Amino acid sequence: MTTQAEHRMPAATSAAAAPADAHLLPSAEPIRFLDDDGGPAPGDAHGRYERPSTELLRRAYDAMVLGRRFDAQATALTKQGRLAVYPSSRGQEAGEIGAVLALRETDWLFPTYRDTMALIGRGIDPVEALTLLRGSWHCGYDPMATRTAPQCTPLATHAPHAVGVAYAARRRGEDTVALVIVGDGGTSEGDFHEALNFAAVFHAPVVFLVQNNGYAISVPLSRQTAAPSLAHKGVGYGVRSERVDGNDPLAMLAVLTEAVESARAGGGPVLVEAHTYRVEPHTNADDDSRYRDHDEVEAWKRRDPIARLEAHLRSRDELTDDDVAAAREAGEAFASRVRERLSEEATGDPADLFAHVYAEPTPQLREQAGWLAEELAR
Amino acid sequence: MTVTLGKALNAALRDAMREDDTVLMFGEDVGALGGVFRVTDGLAAEFGEDRCFDTPLAESGIVGMAVGMAMNGFRPVVEMQFDAFAYPAFEQIASHVAKMRNRTRGAVGLPMVIRVPYAGGIGGVEHHSDSSEAYYAHTPGLKVVTPATVADAYSLLREAIADPDPVVFMEAKKLYWAKDETTLPVTTERFGTAVVRRAGSDATLVAYGTAVPVALEAAASAESDGRSLEVVDLRTLVPFDDETVAASVRKTGRCVVVAEAAGFASVSAEIAARVQERCFHSLWAPVLRVTGWDVPYPPPVLEKYHLPGVDRVLDTVERLQWDDVPDPRFLAGSR
Numbered sequence: 001m002t003t004q005a006e007h008r009m010p011a012a013t014s015a016a017a018a019p020a021d022a023h024l025l026p027s028a029e030p031i032r033f034l035d036d037d038g039g040p041a042p043g044d045a046h047g048r049y050e051r052p053s054t055e056l057l058r059r060a061y062d063a064m065v066l067g068r069r070f071d072a073q074a075t076a077l078t079k080q081g082r083l084a085v086y087p088s089s090r091g092q093e094a095g096e097i098g099a100v101l102a103l104r105e106t107d108w109l110f111p112t113y114r115d116t117m118a119l120i121g122r123g124i125d126p127v128e129a130l131t132l133l134r135g136s137w138h139c140g141y142d143p144m145a146t147r148t149a150p151q152c153t154p155l156a157t158h159a160p161h162a163v164g165v166a167y168a169a170r171r172r173g174e175d176t177v178a179l180v181i182v183g184d185g186g187t188s189e190g191d192f193h194e195a196l197n198f199a200a201v202f203h204a205p206v207v208f209l210v211q212n213n214g215y216a217i218s219v220p221l222s223r224q225t226a227a228p229s230l231a232h233k234g235v236g237y238g239v240r241s242e243r244v245d246g247n248d249p250l251a252m253l254a255v256l257t258e259a260v261e262s263a264r265a266g267g268g269p270v271l272v273e274a275h276t277y278r279v280e281p282h283t284n285a286d287d288d289s290r291y292r293d294h295d296e297v298e299a300w301k302r303r304d305p306i307a308r309l310e311a312h313l314r315s316r317d318e319l320t321d322d323d324v325a326a327a328r329e330a331g332e333a334f335a336s337r338v339r340e341r342l343s344e345e346a347t348g349d350p351a352d353l354f355a356h357v358y359a360e361p362t363p364q365l366r367e368q369a370g371w372l373a374e375e376l377a378r
Numbered sequence: 379m380t381v382t383l384g385k386a387l388n389a390a391l392r393d394a395m396r397e398d399d400t401v402l403m404f405g406e407d408v409g410a411l412g413g414v415f416r417v418t419d420g421l422a423a424e425f426g427e428d429r430c431f432d433t434p435l436a437e438s439g440i441v442g443m444a445v446g447m448a449m450n451g452f453r454p455v456v457e458m459q460f461d462a463f464a465y466p467a468f469e470q471i472a473s474h475v476a477k478m479r480n481r482t483r484g485a486v487g488l489p490m491v492i493r494v495p496y497a498g499g500i501g502g503v504e505h506h507s508d509s510s511e512a513y514y515a516h517t518p519g520l521k522v523v524t525p526a527t528v529a530d531a532y533s534l535l536r537e538a539i540a541d542p543d544p545v546v547f548m549e550a551k552k553l554y555w556a557k558d559e560t561t562l563p564v565t566t567e568r569f570g571t572a573v574v575r576r577a578g579s580d581a582t583l584v585a586y587g588t589a590v591p592v593a594l595e596a597a598a599s600a601e602s603d604g605r606s607l608e609v610v611d612l613r614t615l616v617p618f619d620d621e622t623v624a625a626s627v628r629k630t631g632r633c634v635v636v637a638e639a640a641g642f643a644s645v646s647a648e649i650a651a652r653v654q655e656r657c658f659h660s661l662w663a664p665v666l667r668v669t670g671w672d673v674p675y676p677p678p679v680l681e682k683y684h685l686p687g688v689d690r691v692l693d694t695v696e697r698l699q700w701d702d703v704p705d706p707r708f709l710a711g712s713r
């Protein structure tokens with residue numbers, strides 16, 4: 001306990017001593033292993049991190065190729081009226097797949113509406129994963145069975161839940177970690193800050209992944225923050241923070257794996273900011289020409305995470321033409337199954353309206369369910 | 379044994395925590411201090427800082443963390459320090475606490491209790507006396523409970539903690555010091571059951587929270603004037619007990635709803651609507667209401683003009699068209 005006197009009399013500090021927050025601060029430049037073309041990044045840009053194993057990178061490659069094909073299929077399904085809306089994560093594959101590969105099956109993922117690709121990466125059935133965006137129910141998968149929270153739309157409000165789940169696990173002596181994904185816009189919401197603070201105070205094993213894709217719908221990052229980086233937001237709460245080239249799959253896997261394992265080992269929460277870019281409009285319904293230049297999008301497309309990983313693996317003879325073809329074929333097969341399974345119009349049972357509002361329906365809900373049934377029987 | 383309502387709540391928390399070690403209590407100043415109203419007094423000492431603990435000052439974070447802990451095996455009870463200071467948590471309550479079971483098709487239930495000291499009459503300065511129950515009662519997926527007796531305080535809180543659904547447990551601050559002869563533990567009527575606190579035959583007073591003692595006092599006073607008033611204490615606003623309320627009004631033929639909250643778009647408005655829907659052919663007069671005015675909660679010196687008191691209740695009972703005379707207050711052109 002700090003006494004009143006200690007509060008008034010700060011301990012003398014030597015000017016030469018390292019600032020006490022040095023271990024919390026992100027690196028000066030985003031962590032990266034690869035340059036924009038997939039060649040080795042110059043110098044020690046990867047900091048203290050080690051290159052992920054080839055085996056892990058190969059899994060990541062396959063999952064990213066499949067994820068991107070799925071994402072394109074989902075966007076196509078909006079045009080055919082099979083999905084109500086789809087927020088694409090094209091270009092953000094390194095974060096989506098990096099997050100799920102860093103987790104164990106027993107760990108929890110707290111995704112947003114943009115992270116359907118991460119659900120696919122976690123092995124959740126695509127029709128269940130698309131239930132929300134198809135409009136047939138709010139959440140189509142079982143969060144308890146999949147250890148994946150419902151996709152969250154009220155920005156950053158799922159972050160405190162991740163803290164609660166992680167803290168609960170820790171209280172029981174389990175080594176479960178929770179990873180929550182938040183957008184750059186979401187970092188301005190109060191719940192993001194409350195969650196960081198609670199995670200730090202309760203030393204909860206949570207990894208906060210900020211997918212900084214440059215925009216919150218139309219609003220650029222410059223309107224979101226005046227901080228040196230979004231990673232710096234962790235420091236004020238005592239949360240160790242890192243910034244990463246979010247389009248470098250090696251860097252994302254290396255940093256996220258380290259963050260998850262550090263949290264698991266009792267190191268407390270970690271904040272990881274991924275510098276990435278939303279190459280598609282906010283959703284299929286958005287017109288991004290109103291707020292950004294085509295050139296900007298094209299420049300980011302040249303830093304494509306899948307192309308960079310492919311170039312890297314090929315340069316080391318760790319990926320062959322056959323491997324690439326196989327990954328693409330798997331993506332095609334997956335997409336065509338999704339297309340087939342969503343070929344029918346979404347339907348819903350009106351009786352479901354009244355199910356699960358409470359564990360047991362109230363007399364009023366029973367009554368109203370009866371009135372609707374009568375109305376439908378006429 | 380003479381017990382205060384606040385002590386009964388304290389005993390309910392203690393007994394629940396003794397019986398089930400997944401029950402946790404957290405919030406602002408609930409640890410060493412025992413809460414600003416001392417409802418958590420002694421819990422940190424008995425159960426340790428792991429079971430009853432202080433959090434950072436952030437209501438959304440408190441409720442949000444409780445959601446996560448309820449998802450993962452615990453039964454959190456959280457305290458909002460005052461009614462108006464629960465508003466930062468409203469997004470968590472409306473968007474997650476209330477909806478989680480429904481949006482996950484029953485896969486994720488949230489057995490958690492949000493305790494909210496509410497309502498006025500204690501001379502509190504601004505932001506310390508709001509009647510915020512309508513916000514919660516209007517939100518499907520929440521149960522909303524407000525005890526008016528010492529025995530109910532104990533029993534309903536135990537039931538709230540054991541309930542598989544999230545419960546907003548509204549504690550009328552003014553009643554914390556109310557005393558009664560009670561032996562704890564005690565089990566009273568279940569959630570969703572209103573109770574006739576006083577039988578009568580001429581008119582029904584429907585009340586909850588701080589309005590219950592007011593209604594009872596009014597009924598006692600009316601008796602000397604020859605009016606027999608029945609008093610119904612709702613106890614739980616959600617689920618609502620239509621049956622008990624309607625049975626009483628069908629019997630008496632007249633109804634006044636008494637509640638401290640502002641009347642516009644309120645729980646009292648809902649009750650009046652439900653009573654006239656169900657009892658129209660038994661009614662001898664329109665359903666009337668005695669509520670707080672539609673104003674921000676007033677400063678302490680003006681509280682007495684705002685709160686529904688016995689006189690205002692009795693005046694309203696007199697307007698129940700006893701001689702078939704229309705209520706002059708609501709005649710067209712009366713204003």
Ligand SMILES: Cc1ncc(C[n+]2csc(CCOP(=O)(O)OP(=O)(O)O)c2C)c(N)n1
Binds near residue numbers: 114185187215278282
């Ligand atoms: C609390 C809240 N306010 C507003 C919105 C509407 N909204 C949906 S997405 C979005 C932009 C979010 O941007 P960001 O957090 O950067 O995530 P991104 O969509 O870029 O992945 C907004 C404003 C919302 N969902 N929740």
Ligand SMILES: [Mg+2]
Binds near residue numbers: 183184214216
């Ligand atoms: Mg964004």
